Amino acid sequence: MNKESTQLVVDGLREAGVELVVTLPEEPTSSVIRATREDPYFTTVTVTAEGHGIALCAGAALGGRDCVFFTGVAGLLVGTWALAQVGMVYGAPFTIIASYRGDFADKTGIPGSQLLMFRQVLEPQLNMLRIPYEIVKDPDTLKKSILGAKVCSREYGTPIALLLTGEFLA
Amino acid sequence: MNRFECLPLLAEMLEENTLKVTSLSSNARIWSGVWDKGPVFASMNMGLCTGFALGMSLAFPTRKVVALDSDGSLMEDTGVLITLADANPTNLVVLCFDNESYARMGPTATSRKANLARMAEGAGIKSVRLVRTIPEYETAVKEALMTPGPWFILAKVDAETQRVPDKRRGAAMKFDFMDAVERHPDYGAWKRA
Secondary structure (H helix, E strand, O other), X not given: XXXXXXXXXXXXXXXXXXXXXXXXXXXXXXXXXXXXXXXXXXXXXXXXXXXXXXXXXXXXXXXXOOEEEEEEHHHHHHOHHHHHHHHHHOOOOOEEEEEOOOOOOOOOOOOHHHHHHHHHHHHHHHHHOOOOEEEEOOHHHHHHHHHHHHHHHHHHOOOEEEEEOHHHOO | OOHHHHHHHHHHHOOOOOEEEEEOOHHHHHHHHHXXXXXXXXXXXXXXXXXXXXXXXXXXXXXXXXEEEEHHHHHHOOHHHHHHHHHOOOOEEEEXXXXXXXXXXXXXXXXXXXXXXXXHHHHOOOEEEEEOOHHHHHHHHHHHHHOOOOEEEEEEOOOOOOOOOOOOOHHHHHHHHHHHHHOOOOOOHHHOO
């Protein structure tokens, strides 16, 4: 993610009042994680597996602390069990920001067969888990989406995913 | 030593506003029969109890949070021990009951070679205890509740042979939990920490 997009994400989180950042780092969003680690406004937790990272977000969110989980498509797949539990069963309200690997704009060096798999599974998986999501392609709409995800996750009682593509992966 | 002895003893040592998270099955069922006050998130499914409690500890940094985990559940994702050590929440106590079995379905690896206390130490958790008797258990839990952590206590217990009813589960459990959390005197304390 380039410098401008990274700053937009950081500013969007700050303006939405989301200061607990949980992640298992992956390449497209790693610049955001670095930026939040260096910014004393944020508390960052780097987890060793997506399942307990998602459980961590649920515990914090149901305890009243808004948080965001950064991941990619692979991370969401690994975290399916945890998402089914804390999302479908318990309605934990937190935001997931995921890079939408496999989008046409994805210029990373991952083999095409992997990218195609990511593209094929991500949205069906979120639909299966009943997780509302929004595909964010335009940096100009990002801040509004972050705030909307935070507010609606609380209102709906569910995790909400923002899938970054387009210029965010370019 | 068994959970029917250990959990009532724990209940005597906790304040009403201590936050509790339990794994499913025996921990949730037995705990539901000995404690009905304050915030309890019961029956967190396999591999998720300690992670959920870690999140809760970040939302309530000035209050002890107690995770009642178990060997089968923790072994689903032992990586959480590394995350816990790295995040270093001083208010979190993980009390892992190790009955060396998957409920009544057969032995776990802790009945053979696996040692979750050593894994916790290897993950970087400084305050780790392995307890096998009630006096050892009582001493370790008291110390964990009175001093900064994070704490990991592995309590070796007998496998349960009887199934007890679960009095607190599902949507009603979550409703009670959220009600207790939102009325908690430390709700929102993370903003001031």
